[in-house]
Amino acid sequence: MRIKKIFFLVITLLISFINFSQNRMNSLSNEKSLYLKQHSTNPVDWMPWNQNVLRLASNENKLLIISIGYSSCHWCHVMEEETFSNEDAAKIMNSNFINIKVDREERPDIDELYMKSLVLMTGSGGWPMNIIALPDGSPIWGGTYLPKENWINVLTQINELFTNRYDDVLDYSRKLKEGLNPKTIIKNDFKESELLTQIKDASNVAYESLDKENGGLRSSQKFHLPSMIDFFLKSGYHFKEKKYLDFVDLTLKNIAYGGINDHIEGGFHRYTVDSIWHIPHFEKMLYDNAQMLSLYSKAYKRSNKEVFKNQIDNIFNFLESNLTNQDGLIFSSISAVTEIGSEKIEGDYYVWDKQKIRDLLSKDFDLFQDYFNINGKGLWEKNKYVLKRENDDEYFTKKFNISQKKLETKISQSINILRTSRKNREKPITDKKILTSWNALTIIGLSDAYKSTGDKKYIEKAKNIIEAIEKSLLNDDLILKRSLSISNEGIFFLEDYSYLISAYINLYQSTFDYTYIDKAEDLTKKTLLLFKADNSSFLKFSSDQSLLFSDNLFVNQDAVMPSANSVMCKNLFLLSHYTGNRNLSETGKSMLTEISNEMINNSLDYMNWMNVALDYNDSFYEVVISGKKSFEMAQKITEMYLPNILIAASKTDSDKYLLKNRYIKGDNLIYVCVNNTCKFPVNDVKKALELITTKDE
Template sequence: MRTLLLVLLLFAPALQAEPLANRLRHHPSPYLALHGTDPTAWQEWNAETVARARRENKLLFVSLGYFSCHWCHVMQKESYRDPEIAAFLNAHFIPVKVDRELDPALDAQLQAFAEATRGQSGWPLNVFITPEGYPLFALLYAPPAEFLQAVQRLAARWDEEGPQLARLAREAALPPPPPLTVEARFAPAIGVLYQQRLVEEALAHADVLQGGFGKVSKFPHAPQLAALLAIEGRKPNPRLAEFLRLSLDQMARLGLRDHVAGGFFRYTVDPDWHTPHFEKMLYDNAQLAAVYLDASRLLARPEYRDIAYETLDFMLENLRDVSGGFVTSTSAVDEAGREGGVYLWDKAELARLLDAADYSLVERIWGLGEPPSFELGYLPMARIVPTAAETARLRAIHARLKAERARRGLLRDEKLLAGLNGLALAALARAAQDEPRYRPAARAVRDFLVQRLMTDQGLRKGIASGQVLGPADLEDYAYVAEGLLAYALLDESLGDRERARTLVTRAWDLFHGPHGWTLDTQPLLARPYYQRIVPDGATPAPAAVLIRTSWRLGGKPLRTRALRALNVGYEILDQGVFWYATQVAAMGEIQ
């Protein structure tokens, strides 16, 4: 009897542990809710989950993705819904699903870990983290057999060598950088030097035949384009201007842009801009609308203004919510799960919708004589540059196809995020300076941000499924403040200027200190992630946006902080400036 009692006491914690169960079915994030029926027992990333990993001495399997990520959905279908793989993950790990748009700070830290350990990053990103909170191993998309083999090997090694692996992860973690005392000074000549380097580096990496950057796939790189345009505006460079025109022409003419209903896709998988992944992101379109507006003036190309307006109209028609804010994205797949199903056309459908003359025109311009690049058909694009008369006819054809396409189901990520709406507000306010019809939309998103997400306690992250999300992070504060300042300039609103100042001041207090920048206020990993300067990603570096907004707002306290933040990180910039384009652009504003 005493032996039985001793056994029960020894194993009581295990017997009392609640079995893992999927907790995402009713999550407000549409992306996480999509995983709510997976057999993988997904947990949320929170203190409770980390505590459970420590109690059970299990590795956390943290998988990051987002609603519009094509390969995230592929891996879900192939692996996370596979009963054998799910059972193994549930037995040996604490599986955690993260919407990277809700936790960009965690995503940035784990992307940096993947880049450092694998030489590449992206989504889906899967990182195994020790119970103490140190990243151990990262992998990206992998076919199911390869993925299962990898997790089986790691589980076996953790069972056999757990303490050693935990020590290696702990020792590999970078310590916080030493604290700095920085003078509030910045020589404009330094900014000129780094702007020159950015131009040289960009042109060295430029695809001078097809435009853009890269030899395998093509992303729009909106932060870099915006910075290069700003430099071109200050000191014209014929070679740079030619490259910018080429890039913007190719992006608008070929497969990166939706010629039927407007808006830009996330990227193309080929260097020729022909074959996109079909997700459309609010952040890309807001930034590119602003880029084309600037380019129309700086490069003397009035047609770019039309592309900017078309992009904003896409946002208003397809991404606007009844609240006045904008949702996050549209999916690459249609309601039937077919990639590009909303955007592609087969010849029979086109022949039914168009008369012989119009069909002949699109056949020549779109390249219908060639085999289709997609299983579902052809993507409208100008493989041959149309004449002015043909352009007018194509507009009418696109309007007819747009009406037909409206019957197809377009899936949206309905989250309303503060930072991304700040980017949209900045673009709309800029457009409204010349085109008054955008004023009401700018006012509506301004009201959404001010009335729904700004509180006396600070900025909220956003709203999803009617629920207000938690505290905002650095990118939310930076982008909303810049958007409010842009709107204040449009509306001559002292109140919104002061709101921007309040957000900027709070952001400095929350996210910047002697060790550098942090991206959030509630990290759960073992060590905070500090950065001397923050790189650009698909969106501009939020720290650099905060610096330039502080400078534009003026006043000694904010400008002092901006100068101190610019006066560090030269050793990083000296290794390459392409990924710090917004930081370099901020330097150019200091006179």
């Protein structure tokens, strides 16, 4: 009897221990970030980034492990499951290190600074980004995903170096920090009047790096790179380079046709692991979809291609159905992996089994199979297919001897059947984080969609988002939060301010409600105060860099999103025209002067800067429209691709800078102006377009 009691007690204690291990929570359990919460049950003693944690590392003279990622990152999930959930790895981490987890989307400053360090140390970057640093945050080692055994080996070696060769470690850290110091600015060695020629030459150099067969950048993986595509769209117009415009059309068509596009529910995945836009990493990011919405809208203006218009609607429907919160704000991302029980499967929600499609579509299977390559071309792995188009509709109308309308009906019906079937699957996790800058990009995309199509659903959604931002993220003192979930509300980011200013300006260009220009101007004044740097024309990345190991964080390169400084440079240009405040454009010119050498010599890294430089250095027109029909006339002009104009319009008399003394009762007049010096007004859109598109001799 006694033995039975002892046995029962042992079993009870064992079960209790297992439950304790499973339910053990670290310091991340109280965080709002989904990514941080996903690591809250790790046996690692993770802590969020803050002053107290850095002070603890200093007091205990322990190395820091700074692990940075985001919730929809596939390899972040893999490392969390394989390595950070492992007791052996956790034991070493907890004994010898202070462990910090960072959500890169909430703290882009930390991410940017350590990514620069990682690239300097290894030549490349990625996520999860794992940095080992001195107690003051200075990095000494960096890497991305590592399996458990490799990770443990790294930790053991680095800790031994820190213990036994402390001076060598300090010396390496010092040299690394020197390498991270901002480069000495080399003043441009050409005249301002020569910059346009330099841009044209740099465009041709950049063009040689493009994939002329598949579109996009020539590489083994394909990212959307909207800033790059947008530049070639604009420079193709400015320089009358057909090859640039052909490249844009090719790229956007192949993205629309490729597996990077979710043909069932809409929305684009982040990138493909091949060079033909087929097999994606399956996460969907708001910033990609917002920018692609804008890009397809501009491309549709220029070409009127139906495939581009379809993508505008598909992205909108994806945002509306999958990422919109009840308050109107837009969630940040959808994960690449689906969690089915304890198993995490990448892409499971998106891929298809051929027999399953055959069973669902029955008599329409043959057409659908051919249309979306449910064959060797569309095969991914394990008999799973990623839908991918190759041929235009005309090919199928001829092959199957059906009309265009019937083809569209059959494909649409088949997609609806598959969409309904997919609803029975376990969905990937949506990160419901609300990020100001990404929502601002969405406003811009929706506003551009309205301007290209005239469909009011786009501008109504854009206005809903801006109202929600003003209610929840922006206060009366123009303090703008990064997100609704960020723990440290005392730090602000240039990206949020510059993108929101751009959104306000874009909304004015769609609605001609001048309060948006007033708000943009007020927010610009606040931005210049918050982020002004003492020894640079550029604005600082963040308002407070005191906890970073370097307080000189400027980010000027354009990546998957345009740099905040390049966006701000464009804002200053447009606002100077709308308000007459030439100091704004002079500030922007100073930024361009400071960046111009780097921009010309490394153009692929500065595509949005190149785009903005065209505005400052080529023909640019202010189109001012007054009269009762001014908005209708403006809409006709905005539906055309004219990247070198801005429009101001009013139905009544106005004392605003561009509109003042333009109104004549009973007339509808269009003024085409340069720096508010206008040609004789016309009352016909066609005549106005002739003034815009015909350069003075």
